[in-house]
Amino acid sequence: METVVTVAVIIFVIIAGMFLIHRLNAQHDERIGAFRYSDALPGIGRRTRKSPRAAVPKGPPARRHTP
Known part of the structure; x- marks a missing residue:
């Protein structure tokens, strides 16, 4: 009887x-x-861009640090 109850549980x-x-x-x-x-x-x-993406980032030129 215990086996049947255990299997049922x-x-x-x-x-x-x-x-x-x-x-x-x-x-x-x-x-x-x-x-x-x-x-x-x-x-x-996705929406297409109105103008092609610039290859070079816009803005002031980067300053070079020379030692």
């Missing part, structure tokens, strides 16, 4: 754990779906 705990993991995965998927971290593919949906 083990099966119940396994089923409860499976249900808990399933719910946690569903919550995690909902959170991931709610936030957009980056584009699906690079370059898709």
Whole structure:
């Protein structure tokens, strides 16, 4: 009789754990779906620049330190 109860408790705990993991995965998927971290593919949906990016940064020339 004790063996049957032990097996039933083990099966119940396994089923409860499976249900808990399933719910946690569903919550995690909902959170991931709610936030957009980056584009699906690079370059898709981005606006193009009106002018090409400058090769040299603008601004005053860098001062060289000579010893």
